[in-house]
Amino acid sequence: MRGRWMAMAAMLGLAMPVTAQLLPSLGGGGAGAPLGGLTGGLLGQRGDGGMALGEGIQGGLDFVGGIARDLSPADLLSLRKDRLRELVRDNRAALDVDDSGNPIRRDEIVATAPTDAALSAARHSGFTVLRRETVEGLDLPLVVLAPPHGVPARKAIAKLEAADPQGSYALNHVYEPAFADLQPGGGAAKQGRAGGAAMGLIDGGIGSHPAFAGAAIEQRGFAGAVKASGHGTAVASLMVGQAGAFHGVLPGGRLLAADVYGGSEANGSAEAIVRALGWLTARGVRVVNVSLVGPSNPLLAAGVRAAQAKGVLIVAAVGNDGPAAPPQYPASYPGVVAVTGVDAKGRVLIEAGQAAHLDFAAPGADMAGAVPGGKWEALRGTSFAAPLVAASLARLDRGDGGQALAALGGEAKPGRKVGRGIVCGDCAIAPRAVGIK
Numbered sequence: 001m002r003g004r005w006m007a008m009a010a011m012l013g014l015a016m017p018v019t020a021q022l023l024p025s026l027g028g029g030g031a032g033a034p035l036g037g038l039t040g041g042l043l044g045q046r047g048d049g050g051m052a053l054g055e056g057i058q059g060g061l062d063f064v065g066g067i068a069r070d071l072s073p074a075d076l077l078s079l080r081k082d083r084l085r086e087l088v089r090d091n092r093a094a095l096d097v098d099d100s101g102n103p104i105r106r107d108e109i110v111a112t113a114p115t116d117a118a119l120s121a122a123r124h125s126g127f128t129v130l131r132r133e134t135v136e137g138l139d140l141p142l143v144v145l146a147p148p149h150g151v152p153a154r155k156a157i158a159k160l161e162a163a164d165p166q167g168s169y170a171l172n173h174v175y176e177p178a179f180a181d182l183q184p185g186g187g188a189a190k191q192g193r194a195g196g197a198a199m200g201l202i203d204g205g206i207g208s209h210p211a212f213a214g215a216a217i218e219q220r221g222f223a224g225a226v227k228a229s230g231h232g233t234a235v236a237s238l239m240v241g242q243a244g245a246f247h248g249v250l251p252g253g254r255l256l257a258a259d260v261y262g263g264s265e266a267n268g269s270a271e272a273i274v275r276a277l278g279w280l281t282a283r284g285v286r287v288v289n290v291s292l293v294g295p296s297n298p299l300l301a302a303g304v305r306a307a308q309a310k311g312v313l314i315v316a317a318v319g320n321d322g323p324a325a326p327p328q329y330p331a332s333y334p335g336v337v338a339v340t341g342v343d344a345k346g347r348v349l350i351e352a353g354q355a356a357h358l359d360f361a362a363p364g365a366d367m368a369g370a371v372p373g374g375k376w377e378a379l380r381g382t383s384f385a386a387p388l389v390a391a392s393l394a395r396l397d398r399g400d401g402g403q404a405l406a407a408l409g410g411e412a413k414p415g416r417k418v419g420r421g422i423v424c425g426d427c428a429i430a431p432r433a434v435g436i437k
Helices: 001-009 038-040 060-070 073-089 118-123 153-161 228-239 271-283 298-309 386-396 400-413
Strands: 093-098 101-111 128-135 140-146 168-173 199-204 216-220 253-260 285-291 313-317 337-342 360-363 367-371 375-379
Touching: 038 101, 073 093, 093 153, 093 253, 101 153, 101 271, 118 128, 118 153, 128 228, 128 271, 140 271, 140 298, 153 168, 168 271, 168 298, 199 228, 199 271, 199 386, 216 400, 228 253, 228 367, 228 375, 228 386, 253 271, 271 298, 298 313, 313 375, 313 386, 313 400, 360 386, 375 400, 386 400
Parallel strands: 199 253, 199 285, 216 253, 285 313, 313 337, 337 360
Antiparallel strands: 093 101, 101 140, 101 168, 128 140, 367 375
């Protein structure tokens, strides 16, 4: 994947030294290695853990911002399309694409609450039932079907819809960590049952780090065993972490974390996200952060509605593919709290996407977060703004999500293209505070 990304960067006229790596190390990163958004895509790290780009230039992250500001919406959209093609190409055994080029789980179609008659007709037409369950916490019947042999799911789904026009059938789309690399690696955070009121997180697994020593974190895997990831660890640290000068919004808080990747970028399916959402709902979680993005999907929409009906407030990032990219989900679903990111000067990140609606902005750059193995990285992207909003809502929650939203709106500072305003403006911990130069 790195070669094509480097070629794309060259096409865009980005001056990149040959020592720069296009993607961060999969080993969990090291101090000074940016994670997420354009910093994750256009900055790498040297063997000594320093910046591979920006040497000799005042302020590595400011330099990244300069690169970002030189990219047009069309450039960002091209990067998105190329990235998705590479994701599918590198995972051909597991992934295919829909008619718009979005990644899907190969040979899987998800049916929401299908009738017995519809399933019988599907079997008669050559479809196979792979999995069948009622999603915990959401009371949502779910069946995963395999299409007839040799027929791609994107073509076979039309046959199901024609035979059962009232049914709900969808491709099993794959969702990304808001264009911030998953970075699998390292051991998982120490488990401790998160009793009482807890926040929820749907992401990659959380890795071990001193910042979680005082937090109550419980993890469950929805794509195999829990596997630590840089992205999930960084997001979790912004919510409940604390170590030295660093602290999240609710340091030492309770967090239920659902790993929908299991260490593989080919996971993160709509099915896994809905099952994760059901688990969190069943456990009584009231605020859930989802820093994942992808297309609209009938199963995901049904899962979001079911959780919302049970009083769950879902917070999601708008993505980092620029304003020319299509609206991303789940952020664009009605009632989901859509979050964009701003830099230290309150400016919306140039790479921030546009959801169907926008609720809040929060810091998404010039900030540090934890990664597996006790290390730190500089962060950039809407992935890291969303958890600040989610934790802020959890702080204000008194059993009424509407009340929490109103209270947070009252705290928000005005800005341009930031929805109700910028919240948690002082929550970002500067990279230098944790030793990142």
